Amino acid sequence: MLLKKIELSKNGTYINKYELSYKAVDGSSMYGFKKDNWGYLGISDDGDCGYKHAESVNPFSAATTDALLGIKYPTGGAALFNFESNTYAYIGSDEITDFSANxxxxxxxxxxxxxxxxxxxxxxxxxxxxxxxxxxxxxxxxxxxxxxxxxxxxxxxxxxxxxxxxxxxxxxxxxxxxxxxxxxxxxxxxxxxxxxxxxxxxxxxxxxxxxxxSVPQKKYLYGGGIRVKEIQYYESPVNIEYFDFNNVNLNSSPSKIKKYDYNEFSDSDKSSGALVHQAPIFETQGTVNLDTNCFNTSGSYVTTNIGALYTEIKDFSEMPVISTQGAHVGYKNVKIYETDKGYKQFTYTSPIDYPESDYNIGVPYIPSKNVDYKRGLLLNEKT
Structure with missing residues (x-):
């Protein structure tokens, strides 16, 4: 269920109304859908024999389904929101070096x-x-x-x-x-x-x-939810239900546009994002001891103890039990561009500075120490 309208009243009379719209599933898509490891909607594309390459559809682009698309204000203006998948180049403070999955x-x-x-x-x-x-x-x-x-x-x-x-x-x-x-x-x-x-x-x-x-490589992986990519502000009426950021709006022009970049200031090809925990897993391995009892050729009773490896596969991940209520990905560097004003650079604390410690990828799962409050704090702002 999605909230579509907020109406404010005074003495029984409506005085203000806010309308909201959300990004819908592309019904014309030739692709199927599936959930990614974090539970967000993803595109299932087996084209090119499963080889994803630079010309392939972004399998994480469907993660923005049901995300907020627009808000129409009582004044008649509107704000349109364009979201995209998170990226990351770190897991906690550990730097990722293999980006072949991108x-x-x-x-x-x-x-x-x-x-x-x-x-x-x-x-x-x-x-x-x-x-x-x-x-x-x-x-x-x-x-x-x-x-x-x-x-x-x-x-x-x-x-x-x-x-x-x-x-x-x-x-x-x-x-x-x-x-x-x-x-x-x-x-x-x-x-x-x-x-x-x-x-x-x-x-x-x-x-x-x-x-x-590709050379140079894109030094990031996709996943872990969504982030804002662009916000357009309109003073004149605009259709917030069927707005498409990929097409030029001929009926109205935005009065202001903000665009967001999350790559490192020192390396434009590398994300400053860091996962709080590793990507959720659905397979776990373990060992079980088995006793075999038999009689040998001399009639003696022999017990043999052997260890057997096993793999347990589930259709859900147990890793959320160690997760916090914060975002899966935190960013160290954010650059915000604004119409006719250039850009500003913001540096924040992130999981790189305050990684999770002492947690297992598998049983037994250890509760998080929950240091989310230390992440996302503004360290520096530069114009």
Whole structure:
């Protein structure tokens, strides 16, 4: 249930009215939805065989669903709010060094396709750095056969020696498949197509997308809720129900715009955000001792104690029991831009300065010491 209206009355007469609107789910979206680790709505996109890259839809963009979109004031003016996913580069005071999970750090830089009308092979262009590739073969193994009448594979050579072979085939239960392979600069790669039936005259192909790491890297990960990105203020009437920040409003122009940046002042590619706790987990591992009792060949009774490892998977996380009522992410640096006024820089205390200590990622969960009151305090303001 969302609050849509606030009306103020005096002596039984309404004197002021505030109207509120909220961001709705994009009903035209071609993607499905799921919850992220923190329980916020996320986009489920398996395009490009699950490889998220800089051209992919941001899976965290749906986290702003049901967030406040606009407030219409009694004066006729309005304020419109644009939210986005939090980012972080720290967990407490521990700096994150691996940002490969950020889809923006993977760039699609080449697309190739090859068609074979007869048996043969083709060498791929050498790669100069470790490269991820997605192969989409056209050959499908029929349901009633263990192999297709034609075969395609990728062969890897190192110092002239064959070191690895990968089948480029799809199966009948997944006819539009993809094969993910990491290519290395010290190897050469050859695609080979072989038809076992001499009368076979079909055309077989494979398309390939190549991905590389971006330079410089985006030094942050997404998650942990949402933050304000932009606020637009209007003195004239504006439709707050269907406002779209991506489109220019032709009927009214904002009198003031504020935009927020949360990256470090010293590194514009790195978030100043820090998680209070690690991302919620849904799997825990443990060990259980098992006693086995049996008789040996001489008739003696033997007891053996062994330890067994197990993994427990749940559809919910128990980590909220150690969480506080504060935000999941706190920021050290915030830069606020305002129309015709430049920007101001604000430095705050954050989980980097006051990290959580003595907590377990798993059972037994230790209650938080709750030092939220020390975080978010203004340390410096600079114009």
């Amino acid at each position: 889809y923006e750090n993977l760039l699609k830089f080449r697309h190739l396709s090859y068609d074979f009308t007869s048996n043969g092979s083709v060498f791929l262009h050498p790669v100069t750095a470790e490269t991820k590739a997605i192969f989409r073969p056209s050959i499908v193994v029929p349901a009633d056969q263990t192999t297709a009448p034609v075969h395609m594979m990728l062969q890897a050579y190192e110092n002239g020696q064959l070191v690895e072979s990968t089948n480029l085939l799809c199966h009948y239960n997944n006819p539009v498949c993809c094969v993910k392979i990491t290519l290395y600069p010290n190897r050469s790669y050859k695609i080979t197509r072989t038809a076992f039936d001499l009368n076979y005259n079909g055309i077989d192909g494979v398309s390939i997308d190549f991905y590389k790491n």
